[in-house]
Amino acid sequence: MNSPDDAFPPRDQDSLTPAVHVSWWAQWRSSLVTLAILGIVIGIVTVSRQSETPIATTTLPATSTTVSGVDITNAVLTRTLKKGMRGQDVRRVQQRLKDLHFDPGPIDGVYGGDTITAIWAFQALVMKMTRDTITDFVTPILWDTMRGSVVITPRRTETSPTHVEIYLPEQAMVVFKNDAPILITHISSGSNLDWCEEVVIDPGEEGNTGVGRITDGACGKSITPGGVYAFYMRKNGLRESQLGTMWNPVYFNYGIAIHGAMQVPKYPASHGCIRIPIFISEYFPAMVQYSDRVFVFDGIKEPEAYGSPAPYFNRPWPEYTTTTSSTSSTSTTTSTSTTSTTIVRPPVRPSTTTIPVVAITTTTVVG
Numbered sequence: 001m002n003s004p005d006d007a008f009p010p011r012d013q014d015s016l017t018p019a020v021h022v023s024w025w026a027q028w029r030s031s032l033v034t035l036a037i038l039g040i041v042i043g044i045v046t047v048s049r050q051s052e053t054p055i056a057t058t059t060l061p062a063t064s065t066t067v068s069g070v071d072i073t074n075a076v077l078t079r080t081l082k083k084g085m086r087g088q089d090v091r092r093v094q095q096r097l098k099d100l101h102f103d104p105g106p107i108d109g110v111y112g113g114d115t116i117t118a119i120w121a122f123q124a125l126v127m128k129m130t131r132d133t134i135t136d137f138v139t140p141i142l143w144d145t146m147r148g149s150v151v152i153t154p155r156r157t158e159t160s161p162t163h164v165e166i167y168l169p170e171q172a173m174v175v176f177k178n179d180a181p182i183l184i185t186h187i188s189s190g191s192n193l194d195w196c197e198e199v200v201i202d203p204g205e206e207g208n209t210g211v212g213r214i215t216d217g218a219c220g221k222s223i224t225p226g227g228v229y230a231f232y233m234r235k236n237g238l239r240e241s242q243l244g245t246m247w248n249p250v251y252f253n254y255g256i257a258i259h260g261a262m263q264v265p266k267y268p269a270s271h272g273c274i275r276i277p278i279f280i281s282e283y284f285p286a287m288v289q290y291s292d293r294v295f296v297f298d299g300i301k302e303p304e305a306y307g308s309p310a311p312y313f314n315r316p317w318p319e320y321t322t323t324t325s326s327t328s329s330t331s332t333t334t335s336t337s338t339t340s341t342t343i344v345r346p347p348v349r350p351s352t353t354t355i356p357v358v359a360i361t362t363t364t365v366v367g
Contacts, residue, residue, distance in 0.1 A: 072096055077143040083136060085111045093138055096146050097122065102184045103280055111138075117277055120266060121186040124170035126150055131171065131267060152181050159293045160230075164258070166274060168224060169299040171266070173258070173274065175287050183287060188261070188275040190224040191268045205241040206255035218242045221312035222271045226298035229253050229308055230291050243271040248281045252294040256311050258284065272311050 072092040081090055091109040097118045098104060105114030116136050123129040127145060138146075154176045155165060162177045168189050175183040196219040201208040208214050220242070229252040239246045241255055249257035258274040260281025269275070276284065295303045 073147040075147075077138070077140040080140070081111050081138040083111055083113070083116060090115075093143065093146065100146075100150055100152075100184070101181045103277075105277075105279055114277060114279060117186040117264060121170075121172045121184055122146065124172050124186075125152060125167070125174075125184065134266060152184065154179050154181075155297070156293075156295050159295075160291065162288055163293040163295065164288065166224075166294065166296045167299075168226070168268070168297060171268065173276065175284075177287075183280070183284065185276050185280050186264060186266075187258075188264045188267070188269045190222040190270055190272040193222045195220055195222060195271060199242050199244075200240040201242055202240045204235070205239065207242050213240065216242075220271060222268075223312045224256065224268075224270070224272050224274065224296060224298075225253065225306065225309045225311060226296045226301060226303055227253075227306040227308045228303045229294040229296065231288055231294065232290065234285050243273050246273065247278055248285055249273070250285050250288060253308070254311055260284075 072095055075089070075092055077089055077093075079089070081093060086109050088109065090111045091107060093111075094104040094107045094109070094115055097115070098107060100122070102118040102122050103114075104118040105112070119136070119138060119142075120134050123134045123142070124131075127142070152174065154163070154174070156163065157179050162175065164173060164175050166173045166187065166189070171187050171189065173183075173185050173187045174181050196217065199216060199218050201214050201216060203209075203211050203213065207216065207218065231250055231252050233251045235246075235249050235251075237248065239249055239259075241249075243255055245261075246257060247260035249259035251257040256272050256274070258276060258281075260278035261270075261275040262278055263269070264275045264277050297303060
């Protein structure tokens with residue numbers, strides 16, 4: 001038979017009255033001793049943790065500072081890394097570039113082309129090396145700079161939360177989010193040459209308002225104009241335009257876009273667009289949005305001094321002619337006709353304009 005107390009909910013321990021009168025110390029002694037021991041242990045752990053030396057990190061947000069659990073900024077480089085080399089030291093260089101937001105491609109320990117283009121951008125922006133002095137390899141001295149404290153700040157802060165700064169003298173581009181870099185990459189911009197070519201233009205590109213591809217003769221000057229712009233359109237996949245073949249283009253100045261390319265050489269080589277490594281173009285479009293600002297620095301004037309000038313292409317090619325001639329032969333059974341096309345190409349004149357090299361706001365401390 002259940003006692004009457006079984007029908008009531010359990011009472012709080014503090015409201016219980018001991019059935020047997022014992023001293024306070026005898027009743028709570030065991031619990032107090034346990035709490036005291038626990039407090040001592042917690043105190044020891046806390047003091048121990050507070051005395052630990054923090055791991056050295058850069059002043060930039062980093063995805064990782066270790067390779068195989070070892071702090072890479074403590075490692076020294078004992079050889080010069082060149083294309084084709086493999087090893088943990090290559091992996092450390094790749095990881096450090098990734099931590100500083102210079103994307104070297106896969107962290108695979110293989111010193112290849114993607115890693116080299118990231119090294120170009122690092123040398124140009126951080127070490128302030130010019131295009132004729134930038135190298136394809138990593139020396140112990142360069143590694144010492146890489147593992148030090150590197151800070152890259154935007155030249156424009158009062159702008160959209162995410163914005164892009166393009167530095168033509170350095171052939172580099174930085175995507176900033178809330179004034180912190182989230183991507184730094186080597187680029188190839190306009191070569192500054194005059195050109196006239198027969199081009200294929202996809203529908204929706206500058207010069208083609210129709211629904212199908214067209215072929216036309218176009219002329220221009222391979223200049224990426226300095227100025228202030230904003231992203232206004234993007235396309236997925238392969239696109240053909242007056243300025244050439246583009247992969248995943250994001251447009252900011254009429255037909256000029258930031259796009260992926262198979263060839264992104266050390267020097268300016270495009271018709272005016274900003275070429276980036278094709279693997280970076282796979283994710284770059286998702287980093288920016290419609291109306292995000294783009295600042296193009298040419299090393300001569302500040303972008304705001306130019307405004308938003310249009311590109312130097314889409315000019316007519318007067319010498320571009322398509323002539324059709326027909327020859328017919330008639331007999332009692334056959335009639336034939338032939339058509340020929342003649343394209344006259346004017347000479348391409350090299351430009352004599354040079355753009356001086358200037359440094360962006362960059363602080364480097366060798367540690």
